[in-house]
Amino acid sequence: MKALQAIAIDDEPFALEVVKNLLKEIPFIQLVACFTKAVEAIGFLQENEIQLIFLDIKMPGLSGIEFIRSLPKPPMVVFTTAYSEHAVQSFELDAIDYLLKPFSFSRLLKSCNKAYEFQQMKGNGKQVGSEALPVIFIKSGFEQIKIDLADLRYAESVGNYIKLHLNEKPPLISRLTTAEAEALLPANVFIRVHRSFIVAKEKITKIDKRSVWLKETEIPIGPSYLIQIEKLLNQSSK
Incomplete structure (x- = not known):
């Protein structure tokens, strides 16, 4: 299976750089664009096939939750936020995961593993559940091994x-x-x-x-x- 196409949305440029640098170590996720305003990503999503969004929740203007609710067919979402009070709300929106900042590489990798397997099972026509995770990727040396x-x-x-x-x-x-x-x-x-x-x-x-x-x-x-x-x-x- 080819790498998942992903974007990241966060009003803090430093937070975007953190996600960008960590994702460089995960070969099955390809980060193709970053945005500091959620509304800027709408046009991009209309013209590009994206499977995964790394999305901050508290942003000026359009919040992450409002943004996802505005999409008719939203991609998979991993919420990245410094606030824990929105966890329940995020999972009501069928989020793949909820990362509380600052998060480690291993914690981000777990989210990516979930997204990869979710997409893989959808592609195989299998029923997908939030707990389904038959494969993971582990970094060994300079490789990510399935x-x-x-x-x-x-x-x-x-x-x-x-x-x-x-x-x-x-x-x-x-x-x-x-x-x-x-x-x-x-x-x-x-x-x-x-x-x-x-x-x-x-x-x-x-x-x-x-x-x-x-x-x-x-x-x-x-x-x-x-x-x-x-x-x-x-x-x-x-």
């Missing part, structure tokens, strides 16, 4: 890196913190069991008082994560 989440068994923190353990494939190393990796992985599919480990729930074959097991692989349970594991056990026993 990972099928069905292949990811667990993520392990190794110093300043994350090692992603995959089914029948060599581990993938990425410069991420455990918290950043956790933010990238959907919570309904993965669970953090230790400060250094995140595992795929469906890959767990056994749980005891100190460890979870993925077949022959033993992963320790951190004391602060015991409650989450107990909830998982309760859910599976119902």
